[in-house]
Amino acid sequence: MQQWESWSAFWDMGGAAFFVWGSYGLTFALIALELVLVFQRRKDTTRRLLRWRRAVGKDAGKRNGEGTMPAMESET
Amino acid sequence: MLSTFLAVLRRDLLLAWRGRADVLVTLAFFIIVVCLFPFGVGAEPNQLRAIAPGVLWVAALLACLLSLHRLFAQDYIDGTLEQLLLSSEPAALWVMAKVLAFWLSTGLPVVAVAPAMGLLLDLEQGGLPVLILSLLLGTPILALLGAVGAALTLGLRGGGMLLALLVLPLFVPVLIFGAGAVEAELSGSGAAAHLLLLGGGLAGALALAPVACAAALRISTD
Amino acid sequence: MTNPERGRSLLRFAAPQNFYPLAGRLAPWFAAIAVLLTAIGLWIGFFVAPTDATQGQVYRVIFIHVPAAWMSMFIYLVMAFWSAVGLIMNTRLSFVMSQALAPTGAMFCFVALWTGALWGKPTWGAYWVWDARLTSQLLLLFLYFGFIALTRAIEDPRRADRAGAIIALVGAVNVPIIYFSVQWWNTLHQGASVSLTKAPSMATTMLAGMLVMAFASWAYTLAVVLWRVRPMILERERHTEWVGTELERAGKLSQTAGGRA
Numbered sequence: 001m002q003q004w005e006s007w008s009a010f011w012d013m014g015g016a017a018f019f020v021w022g023s024y025g026l027t028f029a030l031i032a033l034e035l036v037l038v039f040q041r042r043k044d045t046t047r048r049l050l051r052w053r054r055a056v057g058k059d060a061g062k063r064n065g066e067g068t069m070p071a072m073e074s075e076t
Numbered sequence: 077m078l079s080t081f082l083a084v085l086r087r088d089l090l091l092a093w094r095g096r097a098d099v100l101v102t103l104a105f106f107i108i109v110v111c112l113f114p115f116g117v118g119a120e121p122n123q124l125r126a127i128a129p130g131v132l133w134v135a136a137l138l139a140c141l142l143s144l145h146r147l148f149a150q151d152y153i154d155g156t157l158e159q160l161l162l163s164s165e166p167a168a169l170w171v172m173a174k175v176l177a178f179w180l181s182t183g184l185p186v187v188a189v190a191p192a193m194g195l196l197l198d199l200e201q202g203g204l205p206v207l208i209l210s211l212l213l214g215t216p217i218l219a220l221l222g223a224v225g226a227a228l229t230l231g232l233r234g235g236g237m238l239l240a241l242l243v244l245p246l247f248v249p250v251l252i253f254g255a256g257a258v259e260a261e262l263s264g265s266g267a268a269a270h271l272l273l274l275g276g277g278l279a280g281a282l283a284l285a286p287v288a289c290a291a292a293l294r295i296s297t298d
Numbered sequence: 299m300t301n302p303e304r305g306r307s308l309l310r311f312a313a314p315q316n317f318y319p320l321a322g323r324l325a326p327w328f329a330a331i332a333v334l335l336t337a338i339g340l341w342i343g344f345f346v347a348p349t350d351a352t353q354g355q356v357y358r359v360i361f362i363h364v365p366a367a368w369m370s371m372f373i374y375l376v377m378a379f380w381s382a383v384g385l386i387m388n389t390r391l392s393f394v395m396s397q398a399l400a401p402t403g404a405m406f407c408f409v410a411l412w413t414g415a416l417w418g419k420p421t422w423g424a425y426w427v428w429d430a431r432l433t434s435q436l437l438l439l440f441l442y443f444g445f446i447a448l449t450r451a452i453e454d455p456r457r458a459d460r461a462g463a464i465i466a467l468v469g470a471v472n473v474p475i476i477y478f479s480v481q482w483w484n485t486l487h488q489g490a491s492v493s494l495t496k497a498p499s500m501a502t503t504m505l506a507g508m509l510v511m512a513f514a515s516w517a518y519t520l521a522v523v524l525w526r527v528r529p530m531i532l533e534r535e536r537h538t539e540w541v542g543t544e545l546e547r548a549g550k551l552s553q554t555a556g557g558r559a
Contacts, residue, residue, distance in 0.1 A: 003344070003345055003346070003347075003348065003349070004345070010344070013355040013356070013358070014349070014354045014355035014356070015354075015355075016354065016355050016356035016420055018416075019356050019359065019416040019417065019419060019420055020355065020356060020358050020359055020416075022416050023359045023362060023363070023412065023413040023416045023417070024359075024362060026409070026412055026413075027362050027366070027409050027412075027413065030405050030408070030409060031405075031518070034401070034402065034405055034522060035522065038522055038525050038526045039525070041526070041529055042525065042528065042529045044529075045529035045532055045533055046529070046532070046545060046548045046549070049532055049533065049536050049541070049545055050545050050546075050548075050549045052536065053536070053542060053545060221468075224464070224465075224468055225465075228448060228461045228464060228465060229448070229451075232451050232452060233451070234451065235451075238444075238447055238448060238451055241440070241443060241444045241447055242444040242447075242448060242465055244440070245437045245440040245441050245444065245469075245472075245476070246468065246469070246472050246476075248437060248476055248479065248480070249472070249475050249476055249478075249479035249480075252479045252480070252482065252483040253479060253482075256482075256483060277475075284471070288464060288467075288468060291385075291464060292461065292464050295457055295460040295461050295464065296457065296461065298456065298457060298460075
């Protein structure tokens with residue numbers, strides 16, 4: 001803490017609090033938003049494709065789904 | 077090869093002549109946009125003179141943009157495009173012919189009336205030759221770049237706005253050097269550098285854009 | 299639509315079914331690296347780096363502004379690279395990569411503009427000046443928007459891939475031209491009245507903080523792009539058998555874990 005006399009001085013940023021925290025705030029808000037959207041999309045896609053797959057009929061998956069692609073189990 | 081080029085060129089020019097109402101609309105658009113500016117910024121001659129090069133260039137750019145969607149649309153609908161793509165001729169060649177016909181039928185009329193519009197904005201007469209020259213060098217670049225965008229957005233819903241979004245950032249350098257040429261001439265520093273850069277840009281666009289446009293047409297009609 | 303790429307042995311690990319699990323395994327690591335580096339970078343930025351003699355505390359915005367600007371340009375180049383690879387080698391995965399990169403690139407581009415504006419107000423008294431760098435950054439944002447809008451507007455994925463690749467390449471060719479022209483325009487119109495290029499003599503710790511933050515955003519980009527690319531791959535490959543097993547597994551997982559993604 002050699003840069004700052006107190007926490008309130010830190011938050012004040014030498015009077016530039018709006019500019020500094022406005023920059024960091026928006027950046028981290030956008031990053032959070034992006035992460036939320038990415039994970040939501042992942043959930044939606046999985047659910048939609050599952051439904052699509054059941055609607056199309058399981059035979060496509062059943063016929064060659066098991067055993068042909070052994071490389072798949074390693075995924076966490 | 078030359079015969080294909082000439083055949084496509086003649087055909088497109090003939091079609092443009094038959095649809096000359098479209099060309100007149102483009103021209104009217106250009107004139108009206110220029111005429112809007114005095115209403116917006118005030119009719120003070122000094123101010124108008126200061127913004128004239130930029131206004132004329134932006135209006136020419138928008139006029140080109142608004143007519144771009146016509147470049148391949150009709151051929152796409154009636155199947156001519158597919159026939160041309162199936163033919164053994166190099167696609168870049170007839171793409172070039174189509175862009176040339178497009179420029180002759182929409183770009184050239186705009187260039188022709190631009191000096192008159194320059195007078196309306198009190199542009200000094202010394203700037204008019206440079207204005208014409210910059211437009212002659214610059215608007216073909218707009219047509220060539222725009223052709224790539226038009227090919228990519230072929231047949232898409234809302235294609236017009238999308239086309240604008242795609243090509244307007246690419247038009248910025250042309251606008252900078254085109255309007256800059258006129259301003260440089262008027263300010264006495266000479267327009268040679270700007271015009272040379274525009275010429276270089278035109279050479280580059282002539283070499284690259286038809287190839288990219290042909291590739292884009294293949295993708296869009298696949 | 300059944301594994302057309304399997305025969306090409308050289309591109310084996312460009313095959314979606316091999317890349318999908320790899321992406322899933324790597325992404326958390328990059329995310330962890332990003333969190334760690336961000337913590338270190340912010341610590342250096344706020345507690346180690348000294349107050350700037352001329353700008354005071356507000357200069358601390360550079361620890362995100364400069365890395366964001368770098369990333370936005372770098373990501374566009376990577377997008378163009380994957381687009382070129384896709385067009386030349388005809389690998390579907392490269393197109394998906396370039397489309398997964400675009401939103402993050404646009405985000406960094408916007409962050410660079412936003413932080414630039416907030417930095418500019420106290421430093422030169424205006425939120426926006428038509429400086430060459432800011433203007434090029436703005437045009438880069440438009441290029442990102444164009445790419446994203448085009449790939450979203452085309453329904454046929456094959457056409458969307460290739461059309462996006464063409465516009466990314468056309469944009470990449472134009473980026474230096476745009477930058478040069480804007481610089482030219484800027485020097486003519488503004489002279490030396492406003493100059494951002496004059497870097498204040500920078501303390502080593504400031505540079506260190508900036509570099510650490512740049513690496514952090516790099517790791518973040520990798521993590522989020524790998525996470526974004528996974529559902530895109532599933533969607534593209536939904537007709538294949540491996541996606542079927544993967545989906546069934548994910549479906550069972552979400553049933554037992556109560557919908558945890």
